[in-house]
Amino acid sequence: MMKAVAAALLVAALTGCASLAPKPKLAPAVRINQDPYPSTYQRYGGAPTVIRHATLFDGEGRRLDDATIIFADGLIAAVGGPELASPAGAVEIDGTGKYVTPGIIDVHSHLGNYPSPGVASLSDGNEATSPARPEVWAEHSVWPQDPGFSRALVNGGVTALQILPGSANLFGGRSVVLKNVPARTSQGMKFPGAPYGLKMACGENPKRVYGSKGNMPQTRMGNIAYARQTWIKAQAYKRKWDRYEAKGGDMPERDLAMDTLRGVLGGKIIIHNHCYRADEQALMIDMAKEFGYKIGTFHHAVESYKIADLLAREGICSAMWADWYGFKMESYDAVNENIPLVHNAGACAIVHSDDPNGIQRLNQEAAKALADGQRAGIPNLSEAVAWQWLSRNPAMALGILDRTGTLAPGKMADVVLWNGNPFSDYSRPERVWIDGAEMYDANNPKKRPVSDFELGQPGEGDTK
Amino acid sequence: MRARALLFVMLAAAAPGAAETIAITNGTIALGDGSEPIPGGTVLIRDGRIQAAGAMRFKLPADTIVIDATGKWVTPGIVAGFSRLGLSEVDLGVDGSDDTSANGPFSAALDVVPSINPLNSTISVNRADGVTRAIVAPSTGRSIFAGQGAVIDTGADMDPITAARRFQFVELGESGADTAGGSRSSAYALFRNALREAGQLSRFMPPVQGGRSGQPDQRDVPVIRDPNESRTETARRNDDVLLTRFDAAALVPVLQGRQYLLVHVERASDILNVLGLKREFPRLKLVLVGASEGWTVAQQIARAGIPVIASPVNDLPASFEQLAATQSNVGRMLAAGVRVSIGTIDDNDTRNLFAQRQYAGNLVALQKIPGATGVRWGEALAMITSRPAEAVGMGGELGSLAAGRRADVVIWSGDPLEGSSAAEQVYIDGVRQPLATRQSKLLERYRYLPRRELPEAYRH
Numbered sequence: 001m002m003k004a005v006a007a008a009l010l011v012a013a014l015t016g017c018a019s020l021a022p023k024p025k026l027a028p029a030v031r032i033n034q035d036p037y038p039s040t041y042q043r044y045g046g047a048p049t050v051i052r053h054a055t056l057f058d059g060e061g062r063r064l065d066d067a068t069i070i071f072a073d074g075l076i077a078a079v080g081g082p083e084l085a086s087p088a089g090a091v092e093i094d095g096t097g098k099y100v101t102p103g104i105i106d107v108h109s110h111l112g113n114y115p116s117p118g119v120a121s122l123s124d125g126n127e128a129t130s131p132a133r134p135e136v137w138a139e140h141s142v143w144p145q146d147p148g149f150s151r152a153l154v155n156g157g158v159t160a161l162q163i164l165p166g167s168a169n170l171f172g173g174r175s176v177v178l179k180n181v182p183a184r185t186s187q188g189m190k191f192p193g194a195p196y197g198l199k200m201a202c203g204e205n206p207k208r209v210y211g212s213k214g215n216m217p218q219t220r221m222g223n224i225a226y227a228r229q230t231w232i233k234a235q236a237y238k239r240k241w242d243r244y245e246a247k248g249g250d251m252p253e254r255d256l257a258m259d260t261l262r263g264v265l266g267g268k269i270i271i272h273n274h275c276y277r278a279d280e281q282a283l284m285i286d287m288a289k290e291f292g293y294k295i296g297t298f299h300h301a302v303e304s305y306k307i308a309d310l311l312a313r314e315g316i317c318s319a320m321w322a323d324w325y326g327f328k329m330e331s332y333d334a335v336n337e338n339i340p341l342v343h344n345a346g347a348c349a350i351v352h353s354d355d356p357n358g359i360q361r362l363n364q365e366a367a368k369a370l371a372d373g374q375r376a377g378i379p380n381l382s383e384a385v386a387w388q389w390l391s392r393n394p395a396m397a398l399g400i401l402d403r404t405g406t407l408a409p410g411k412m413a414d415v416v417l418w419n420g421n422p423f424s425d426y427s428r429p430e431r432v433w434i435d436g437a438e439m440y441d442a443n444n445p446k447k448r449p450v451s452d453f454e455l456g457q458p459g460e461g462d463t464k
Numbered sequence: 465m466r467a468r469a470l471l472f473v474m475l476a477a478a479a480p481g482a483a484e485t486i487a488i489t490n491g492t493i494a495l496g497d498g499s500e501p502i503p504g505g506t507v508l509i510r511d512g513r514i515q516a517a518g519a520m521r522f523k524l525p526a527d528t529i530v531i532d533a534t535g536k537w538v539t540p541g542i543v544a545g546f547s548r549l550g551l552s553e554v555d556l557g558v559d560g561s562d563d564t565s566a567n568g569p570f571s572a573a574l575d576v577v578p579s580i581n582p583l584n585s586t587i588s589v590n591r592a593d594g595v596t597r598a599i600v601a602p603s604t605g606r607s608i609f610a611g612q613g614a615v616i617d618t619g620a621d622m623d624p625i626t627a628a629r630r631f632q633f634v635e636l637g638e639s640g641a642d643t644a645g646g647s648r649s650s651a652y653a654l655f656r657n658a659l660r661e662a663g664q665l666s667r668f669m670p671p672v673q674g675g676r677s678g679q680p681d682q683r684d685v686p687v688i689r690d691p692n693e694s695r696t697e698t699a700r701r702n703d704d705v706l707l708t709r710f711d712a713a714a715l716v717p718v719l720q721g722r723q724y725l726l727v728h729v730e731r732a733s734d735i736l737n738v739l740g741l742k743r744e745f746p747r748l749k750l751v752l753v754g755a756s757e758g759w760t761v762a763q764q765i766a767r768a769g770i771p772v773i774a775s776p777v778n779d780l781p782a783s784f785e786q787l788a789a790t791q792s793n794v795g796r797m798l799a800a801g802v803r804v805s806i807g808t809i810d811d812n813d814t815r816n817l818f819a820q821r822q823y824a825g826n827l828v829a830l831q832k833i834p835g836a837t838g839v840r841w842g843e844a845l846a847m848i849t850s851r852p853a854e855a856v857g858m859g860g861e862l863g864s865l866a867a868g869r870r871a872d873v874v875i876w877s878g879d880p881l882e883g884s885s886a887a888e889q890v891y892i893d894g895v896r897q898p899l900a901t902r903q904s905k906l907l908e909r910y911r912y913l914p915r916r917e918l919p920e921a922y923r924h
Contacts (some may be wrong), residue, residue: 327555357780425826463833
């Protein structure tokens with residue numbers, strides 16, 4: 001290409017007649033690598049596996065009794081009744097009295113960037129040096145040796161999770177979606193092809209963190225003003241780069257922060273917006289319309305129940321706790337029926353953790369929310385319906401529903417076999433498969449991950 | 465009584481004007497003493513106390529209020545084993561609503577009682593979930609000593625204190641080391657010095673007399689009769705005192721074993737250090753709080769006879785003092801003979817005490833995990849009812865349905881160790897409690913969103 005251009009210029013020069021030469025073409029745009037830290041995750045091997053006679057929640061809202069599930073080559077092959085035939089050489093598992101579900105997906109975790117042990121040396125979740133830090137990427141903070149990953153797998157049945165930057169900033173940075181498979185590097189855990197997210201935050205945290213330093217934002221109006229100014233810059237940046245990519249010419253200066261915001265404006269990066277209060281959510285929705293982007297999910301959305309109709313109309317998910325309340329003013333109006341109320345309004349409801357302990361019990365959190373909803377008389381709720389809050393809806397929020405989140409044939413075999421009904425406090429994962437590879441077996445201590453950090457420490461390899 | 469024998473208990477006919485009798489019948493009764501649930505049992509409440517409970521039939525006085533609990537579970541109210549309940553309305557960014565810790569001049573002398581607000585919404589929220597009593601400790605400020613904690617009830621009244629100044633709380637692990645200047649050695653030097661100063665003071669305390677009736681014991685009142693005493697006694701009280709006189713005086717009952725000393729430690733070596741204090745100060749009535757690595761030294765704790773209030777489901781090396789943390793900690797300590805109960809140590813301890821019953825259920829779940837050590841259902845319930853009460857010497861009053869106990873009773877929609885079950889009726893001292901909260905009112909306001917003739921603010 002360069003040679004051809006050079007030759008053309010040479011020809012023009014030799015003719016000595018510039019007026020006759022065609023108007024010089026702009027140099028074509030240089031392509032910027034959109035994936036400079038690519039996933040190196042590769043699924044581990046697994047025999048074709050058949051689980052029979054289990055109760056199965058498919059993640060789409062259905063429950064199958066005496067179900068059979070078959071997975072092979074990393075993918076779900078079939079889900080059905082006892083009539084399904086096993087492939088040759090398959091491992092047969094009797095699921096009598098047990099439950100099969102899609103692996104749980106947590107849309108809000110800080111494993112790896114606020115890892116255990118919680119010491120300053122490993123505290124890498126908030127780049128609290130400016131209210132707008134869309135240039136930072138959570139994957140550059142994720143410590144893959146956080147022992148919390150293994151707890152989420154073994155006790156929580158979590159097979160994929162999104163690691164978000166913290167909420168000190170209005171723009172916290174990019175998130176990363178991980179497979180919960182131990183690896184030496186964060187790239188080795190990256191969910192292949194999962195879209196990036198951008199963490200945003202409303203409310204108390206940004207104004208507290210910066211206001212206390214005497215900086216903007218100090219108020220909620222400051223939060224919004226700062227965010228709008230930032231989006232205005234992002235729009236200009238996007239126009240400049242869109243033109244360049246279409247027509248070529250001189251490459252505009254690159255700005256990492258603006259790259260991320262341009263990705264949002266271009267619909268390639270999903271907004272994950274920490275936003276507790278209903279009134280602030282409504283403001284964020286208008287801001288998104290003002291600048292032409294879409295909000296994917298409100299996180300810690302404790303007041304979503306107040307505007308569940310609006311959230312349903314706008315197609316925005318809410319990631320919620322079952323019963324956390326009052327630890328700060330913006331969580332003061334929490335109600336235990338939030339999750340089922342949002343679901344009932346036709347909006348997307350998600351159970352999330354934001355916590356290395358809570359991530360081990362998301363199924364129990366869903367159980368509480370379900371029971372509270374049923375007691376409040378909210379119709380059409382069931383365990384099978386509630387499982388959508390744990391796998392399907394979070395997968396949708398992360399843009400990976402086409403590959404995981406339900407037990408539909410052809411999807412990744414991210415599967416949990418529970419030793420009882422997962423809506424009970426008395427049940428735990430018995431086996432967990434990720435892409436069809438068995439990553440945990442309660443009956444086999446060798447099938448229990450132990451992070452580097454835990455080696456040689458008291459309790460190494462213990463049941464946790 | 466726990467045997468299924470049918471007993472017939474005759475009650476004297478209620479005298480005119482006597483307190484009411486309540487019989488909760490046909491429920492699945494769990495006594496909270498470690499025994500397994502009894503189907504079809506009865507709980508009899510009279511005069512605010514448990515009269516009897518179990519698989520019994522009673523001839524009831526004519527005016528007995530009978531509550532049919534068919535299909536329900538009936539247990540003692542949940543006792544929050546270690547908490548900051550009632551101390552904080554909102555934890556972060558709300559000046560004035562959080563009384564958990566203080567940075568003023570006093571430490572051990574602090575009494576948590578004036579900080580407890582019975583109208584705090586955290587109390588009503590937990591009451592609505594069946595928490596009827598709580599062990600409430602202040603958090604430390606500038607000293608390793610946080611001050612004196614209380615046992616409270618969650619009743620909807622203005623009298624929350626069950627036992628004031630029931631214990632002193634001290635941090636002797638990582639947090640204590642940090643407060644003391646940066647090392648455990650420093651924390652222990654401060655601790656020993658504090659007890660030494662209290663010891664010097666105790667020689668001038670009024671002589672101890674009298675029994676332990678319902679009246680506050682004079683010995684529990686950390687007051688020196690002559691406010692000028694420190695000046696008049698300078699010849700005998702060391703010049704290099706670190707504690708204020710109030711703080712030193714507050715530690716006298718600790719030193720003399722008349723007030724419990726709750727000690728927060730997590731690391732195995734810290735636990736052993738605390739056990740060592742018992743040899744040095746033999747009258748200390750120690751209770752370990754936290755003890756994430758307790759299972760690794762469970763035999764020693766059991767031999768020392770010191771009860772533990774543990775965080776039940778901590779299983780992360782959240783700090784370097786919790787490297788061996790596992791959810792089996794509680795079960796293993798129990799198996800070694802340690803008296804264990806459950807608390808929420810640094811775990812949403814101002815507000816999420818309702819999580820204790822879910823945590824207890826999780827300990828039951830461990831029984832099915834190979835290599836883990838779980839807890840039987842009955843014992844798990846005891847760990848959130850009678851065991852914490854026993855840890856602070858109040859097992860005779862609280863935490864079980866044994867005859868004579870305060871009638872703190874909860875009727876549940878189902879198994880209380882399932883988070884999906886709800887408290888349907890709550891009694892404290894035999895008084896039925898309201899279960900409405902801010903949250904239940906918010907639910908009613910917003911459960912139907914379509915616009916009506918007036919704004920939401922008019923729905924109340």
